[in-house]
Amino acid sequence: MNFRLRLALLFVTTLVAVQAFTALLAYGVARRALIADGERQLAVGATAVARQLDDISARVADNVQVLSLDFALRAAIAQNDQSTVLSALRNHGRRIGAERMLLVGLDGMVRSDTAAPAGETFPFPDLAEAALDHPAAAVVAIGGKAYWMIVVPVYAPKPIALIAAGIPVDDALLAHLQKSSALPNSLELVTLGGDGRWADIARGDNRVEIAPALAGRELPLHPTLMQLDAREYVVLATRLRESERSAPVAAMLGYSLDDALRQYRPVAVAWASLVALGLAIGLAGALLIARGVARPIEKLAAAAHRIGAGDYAPAAASGKRDEVGQLAAALSNMTLAIAEREERIRYQAEHDAVTALPNRHAAEAAIRQALLARPEAGALLMVGLARLPEVIQTMGHTISDRFMHDAGMRLRPFAQRGIVARATDTQFAVWLDGADKAEAIAIAFRILDVLGVPYQEADLSIDTAPAIGIALHPVHGDEAGALLRRAEVALFAALGAEDPVAVYDAGTDPHRPERLTLMSELREALDRNQLRLHYQPKLRLADERIDGAEALLRWQHPLRGAIPPDAFIPLAERTGNIRRVTRWVLASAIAQAHEWAARGHELRIAINLSARDLDDADLPTRVADLLSLHAVAPRTIVLELTESAVMGEPDTAVQVLKRLADLGIDLAIDDFGIGQSSLAYLRRLPVREIKIDRFFTQKLGEDVGDRTLVRSIVELGHRLGYRVTAEGIETRAAFEYLREVGCDHVQGYYIATALEPDALEAMLGRDESAAARGVRA
Structure with missing residues (x-):
């Protein structure tokens, strides 16, 4: 065999080897790039699954908290009314998509269960304990099914029970997550059975079961390449937030490497064509072909390495149409495809799938x-x-x-x-x-x-x-x-x-940071006597003499300065601290009434009550004790309540109000006319006075409609046997009109602002009729 033939054969052999090496290198680098791409997709998918489940948990927790605030439910719990509790749990469970709703006592026993008999121990005590501080949630496995178990406390005002909602994490939910979050096609929830084997309990739109991938492995399972159903997959498994008493539950995601590589099969065909063409050309011009092959191969190898490093910029066109040029084009197309996939993943991470708007x-x-x-x-x-x-x-x-x-x-x-x-x-x-x-x-x-x-x-x-x-x-x-x-x-x-x-x-803003500390500071203010009562005089129109005053709460904070009642009273009502505030106001106002009476000033002191106070069965006893302690006559005290307060819990409120009236205390309806009560209902209450809200009195001097309405309220109140007081009197015209229509008492800036006790006492020391006219002047 002569040298030319040997050289040709050597070159052809070398050419074949180089082409094979190049193809294998490109395949290997591309495969590694796809594996890395799959790992990234799985990591993003795992995060998306956890986030979506957390979003579901937060929404359900908010809804269950709404149920826990329902007074009827709390009353049923307190009265052990199982039928009412079960009805409320079933109705709310249907609204929020819960398959199972439980009422759990503070002793850990299940009092009511929409899916099983009550009386058993709640199987997840760690969730119950955590829920006493804040709503708790975890994935639990019950009877081969997965649930998001959300536990929320019921306050009245202290925790009296827990509500647990079980949201099924099933195939439909996983399929929805896959569609809404562009998750991989293979997604399962698995749990560890009693035999030590992992089994799936929920599958989305899976084409292959990936639970066997966990056999003999520990969680979390980092992205791992393995054979499943004769196909290569990159598999990731991560444990979900679970109860200590539940069997382990994990989310498994699979990325099919075979599917990802299928689009690159034309590259293999092109490689085979390159080999055949290279052999023919090598036999005809070995030296020429040998010299022209090395450089393109080096470029292809460099491009493959860039792909492996994450650089998806397309390689420069070789300008040739031979086998190497085809391979370069195929590699460039593969690079563009990977780059497009990366861009698509990035787009999906930053945009809403439904509206295509940024998220x-x-x-x-x-x-x-x-x-x-x-x-x-x-x-x-x-x-x-x-x-x-x-x-x-x-x-x-x-x-x-x-x-x-x-x-x-x-x-x-x-x-x-x-x-x-x-x-x-x-x-x-x-x-x-x-x-x-x-x-x-x-x-x-x-x-x-x-x-x-x-x-x-x-x-x-x-x-x-x-x-x-x-x-x-x-x-x-x-x-x-x-x-x-x-x-x-x-x-x-x-x-x-x-x-x-x-x-x-x-x-x-209920979410301002300073509001988080306001209630603890209010309790401290009560302990340190930082609260004060000011008194707004009430003028009797018959003789223009001051015969009463309304006690109004003021808070002078050592750091924040004066805090208006609107900033802390509603928050105190929501948190239950209003009862302690009311006790302080009652004690202070009754003590002040005693001091004024000792100095010869007989004033009727009006004190405001909240809706929370009216469901306190001990309130009448507490008021009676204070009156006895300070030797104050019950007729000296007037307790004011709003229409909404007595309408909230009418039966309880009526009983408390009747006991207060039996003590000899006068009751008044504040802000009359702006609530939702009916006159028929008000007639059931032992009320002796109604107060016309400032909404109707501010424009009495100019609004004919308000004048007619106020006249009607005064006449109606008198016919029903009530005293009538008008609030918010700021002008002479309003004052004169109210006297004309026969209103009994007025109060407002035209008479006097809310005064400190010493200032009001000084005002009372003068002739009250002249003092009242002087203030109005």
Whole structure:
């Protein structure tokens, strides 16, 4: 064999070897890149599963907390009314999608169970213990099924029981998670059985069972390559948050490597063609081909290494049409495909799948950049659709997704001013770059007009019921996250108000950090005597003499200064601290009445009661003890209560009020005319006085309608045997009109503001009739 032939054969052999090596190298690098891509997808998917389940847990916990605040349920629990409790649990369970609802006593025993007989020990005591501090949730395995078990305490005002809601984590839920979050096709929930084997308890749209991958392995299982059903998969398993008493529950995600590699089979065909063509050309021109092959192969190898390192920039075209050129083109196409997949994953992580709008995370980042670029002004509008939960419950997620998609399309034109994003399941965020308050409100009403057109679905017309909360930069915050939170607070205010547009008000923000400490500081103020009572005089119109006063609470905080009652009284009512405040006010006011009586001033002191006070069966006894302690006549005290207070728990309130009236204490209805009570119901109460709210008296001098209404209330009150007092008297005209129509008493700034005890006593020391005229002058 001559040298040329040997050289040709050597070159052909070398060519074949090099091509084979190149193909194997490209395949290996591409395979590793796909594995790495699969690992990233699984990591993102695991995070998405945990986040979605946490979102479900938070929503269910909020709903169960609403149930726990239901007074009827708490009363049924206190009375051990099992039928009422079971009915409430079943009804609420259906609304929130819970398959099982339990009422658990503080002793850990199940009192009521919608799916099993009561009387058993609650199987997850760690959740019950944790729920005493805050709502607790975990994945538990019961009877081969997975549940999100959410446990919430029931307060009255202290914890009296626990409500546990079991949300099934089943195939349907996993399939929904896969569709809504672009999760891998293989997703399972598995639990460790008594035989030590892992078995699936919920599967989404799986094509292969991946539970056997955990055999003999410990959790968490990091991304691992393995054979399942004769196919290669990258498998990841992570334990979910679970109860200590539950069998371990894990989420398993699988990424099919075979599916990912299928699109690159043409590369293998191209490689085979390159080998055949290389052999033919090698035989005809070995030296020429040998010299031209080395350089392209080096470029391909470098491109393969870049792919392995995560650089998906397409390689420069070789300009050749031979086998190496085809391989370069195939590798470039593969690189572009991987880059497109990476970009798609990134897009899905930053955009809402239903509306294709940026999600909350992306919106927050974009707003942050907008604040850096233009820090002087801006407005964030949080747009909420109040009807969406009802649409979901009535028509399902498919219709609700189309409903939200339509809303997103209507809002897209407003992105010309800044950013439009989907912030939550029911809310959109609209950032207006450079907008001030007036412009933000104007655009908000334009958005209401756009969203106010009902959504059409077949022959149904669905009202969107939009509301908008506004947070302004920099007035309400300099950071994107703070603006989003405060716009949500404003939105919640708008949803509960007549006006569908609300601007953030820090004074009514229930989530301000300082409000978290306000109740502990109030208790400290009671202990340290930082509270004071001021007294607003009540003038008897018959002789223009002051014969009474209303006790009004004042708090002078050592650091915050004067704190208005509106800032802490509602919070005290919600937390149950109002009873302690009422006890302090009663003790202080009755003691003051004793001091004035000892100095010859016989004043009737009016004290306000809250709705919480009227369900306190010990209140009459406590008042009687205070009257006896200070030797104060019961007729000296008038207890005022609002219409809403007696309507909240009418039976309990009537009993407490009758016991107070039996002591000889007068009762008065405060803010009469603005509540929801009926005269027939008020006649059942031992009330001797009604107070006309300032809403009706402020414009008595100019509003004919208010004058007619006030006259009617005075006449009606007298016919029913009530004394009538008018509040909020600020003008001479109102004063004269009330005297004309026969009103018994008046109080307000026209008479005097709320005074400290010494100031009121000094006023009483003068001739009361002349003093009253002097103050009004």
